[in-house]
Amino acid sequence: MAHQAHSYHMVDPSPWPIFGAAAALLTTSGLIMWFHYNTSTLLMAGLLSMLLVMLQWWRDVIRESTFQGHHTPTVQKGLRYGMILFITSEVFFFLGFFWAFFHSSLAPTPELGGQWPPTGINPLNPLDVPLLNTAILLASGVTVTWAHHSITEGNRKQAIHALTLTIALGLYFTALQAMEYHETSFSIADSIYGSTFFVATGFHGLHVIIGSSFLTVCLLRLIKFHFTSNHHFGFEAAAWYWHFVDIVWLFLYMSMYWWGS
Amino acid sequence: MVCLCTASGAVISGGALGGASRWFRRESGSGGESHFDGNCDAMAEDIRTKLEHYKTAPFDSRFPNQNQTRNCWQNYLDFHRCEKAMAAKGADATPCQWYYRVYKSICPMSWVTTWDEYREEGTFPGKI
Numbered sequence: 001m002a003h004q005a006h007s008y009h010m011v012d013p014s015p016w017p018i019f020g021a022a023a024a025l026l027t028t029s030g031l032i033m034w035f036h037y038n039t040s041t042l043l044m045a046g047l048l049s050m051l052l053v054m055l056q057w058w059r060d061v062i063r064e065s066t067f068q069g070h071h072t073p074t075v076q077k078g079l080r081y082g083m084i085l086f087i088t089s090e091v092f093f094f095l096g097f098f099w100a101f102f103h104s105s106l107a108p109t110p111e112l113g114g115q116w117p118p119t120g121i122n123p124l125n126p127l128d129v130p131l132l133n134t135a136i137l138l139a140s141g142v143t144v145t146w147a148h149h150s151i152t153e154g155n156r157k158q159a160i161h162a163l164t165l166t167i168a169l170g171l172y173f174t175a176l177q178a179m180e181y182h183e184t185s186f187s188i189a190d191s192i193y194g195s196t197f198f199v200a201t202g203f204h205g206l207h208v209i210i211g212s213s214f215l216t217v218c219l220l221r222l223i224k225f226h227f228t229s230n231h232h233f234g235f236e237a238a239a240w241y242w243h244f245v246d247i248v249w250l251f252l253y254m255s256m257y258w259w260g261s
Numbered sequence: 262m263v264c265l266c267t268a269s270g271a272v273i274s275g276g277a278l279g280g281a282s283r284w285f286r287r288e289s290g291s292g293g294e295s296h297f298d299g300n301c302d303a304m305a306e307d308i309r310t311k312l313e314h315y316k317t318a319p320f321d322s323r324f325p326n327q328n329q330t331r332n333c334w335q336n337y338l339d340f341h342r343c344e345k346a347m348a349a350k351g352a353d354a355t356p357c358q359w360y361y362r363v364y365k366s367i368c369p370m371s372w373v374t375t376w377d378e379y380r381e382e383g384t385f386p387g388k389i
Contacts, residue, residue, distance in 0.1 A: 110334045110372070113386030120386070 007074035009064070016057035023049035058217075062234075066226045076233050083237045087244050090207070094248050097203065098255065101196040105260055112191060116260065121193050122185045123261040129180050130257045133173050137246045140169035144215070144239045151222070154229045163219045166242070170212035177205050197256055204248055211245045214238040308356045318366040329367055334387070336364035337376060341389045 004010065027050055030043030065071040071079070105116040113119030124130060147162035181198075188198040218235045221227060227235060324332040340360035347354040364373070379385035 107331075110330065110376075111386065113388065114331070114334055114338075115388075118386070119388075 007072040008078075009070040009072070009075045011064070014057070014060065016053050016060065019049065020053040020057065023053050026050075062221070062226070066221075071231075071233070076231070079233055079237070083240060087240060090244065091248075094200070094203070094251075097196070097200040098251065101200060101256060101260070104192040104196060112193070116193075118191050118193050121190060123193075124180065124184060124257065126253070126257040126261055129176055130253060133176055134249065134253050136169050136173045136176070137249050140166045140173075141243055141246045143169065144242050148235065148239055151227055151232050151235060152229050156222075159222060160219070163215065163222060167212055167215050167219060170208060170215065170242075174205065174208055174212065177201070177208075197260075200252060200256060204245070204252055207245050207248070211238070211242045214241055305353075305355070308359060312355075312358055312362065315362050318363045333364055333368035333372065336360045337368060337373070338387050338389065340364055341380070345389060 023046055025046075026042060027046030030040070030046040033042045034040050108114055108116045108118065117123045143162050143166040147159050147166060150156075150159035150162055186194050186197075188194045215238050218238045221234060226232075318332070318336075321332055323335075337360075340357055343357035343360055344354050347357060376385060376387075380389070
């Protein structure tokens with residue numbers, strides 16, 4: 001039977017899933033070795049293998065879709081569901097850290113001096129760099145939407161400009177946030193304040209980096225003519241992820257930076 | 262708060278020292294409330310009576326739930342703030358004993374010891 005009688009994609013056998021699982025095992029056990037025994041070999045092996053699996057797996061998805069045409073509208077629908085479900089799971093991930101923050105900050109214990117911010121903590125001024133970072137991410141939300149419209153309208157030059165600007169704004173945010181981390185008078189070890197602040201903003205920063213990387217891949221694909229004005233789900237998925245990252249920042253800003261100071 | 266006296270009497274001023282007191286009069290000496298009627302000597306007698314009849318910490322509607330940590334903490338703070346304020350004014354610190362009795366009743370001894378040590382060292386995290 002030469003052709004399929006359905007619109008789904010029956011994927012060819014691939015080693016990446018099992019290698020990805022192995023990479024996850026190496027990474028998690030590597031984290032344990034790093035935390036408890038101060039050796040990072042296993043962790044480095046885990047992260048490296050994770051990176052290689054991601055590159056090769058997603059390269060294969062691009063080959064199957066852009067070059068071999070397996071991504072019918074039905075397949076795309078499934079991918080949309082998948083991305084939405086993934087982002088939903090990430091929302092719950094962050095919800096946990098917000099829960100932890102509110103648990104500790106709404107009823108500060110005597111050890112903290114019964115107040116929030118705790119005694120001795122000098123929080124960052126929310127109207128300083130954090131406000132700039134908010135503006136940067138909001139602007140990047142605008143530019144990514146501009147890029148999307150440019151793609152839909154077939155305007156190649158504007159699409160490239162808008163997406164490049166989005167990525168630049170993302171990198172600017174990351175650089176500023178890194179500088180802020182350097183400048184704080186408190187560290188992650190400074191009471192539950194430090195823990196909640198750096199774990200929540202830290203994971204957010206990681207997601208900004210992930211989002212920026214995803215957008216960069218989209219930019220490269222855009223330049224190489226992978227997208228059509230009707231079919232560019234990779235870009236849409238990246239744009240959704242980017243908006244999610246922006247919204248998480250807004251909540252972080254309002255609760256930890258502003259209310260929490 | 263009411264009644265700012267310079268003579269020795271129940272001088273309680275400032276928001277933090279409102280404590281467990283009620284604004285209305287109560288008949289029985291349940292040890293729960295003191296009242297402010299603008300008359301310092303009456304108040305002074307009153308607080309002494311309250312202290313004499315003290316049995317244990319009364320219900321404080323600011324802390325209605327099972328976890329009474331904040332109750333202990335607040336009274337510990339209020340006692341030391343009261344002492345500090347009275348000393349600054351050169352007034353009688355007897356009314357402060359109310360907070361002392363309450364925190365002694367409800368705070369775990371180890372907490373009080375630890376907090377006293379922190380105050381000694383200057384590392385007490387609360388605002389006194």
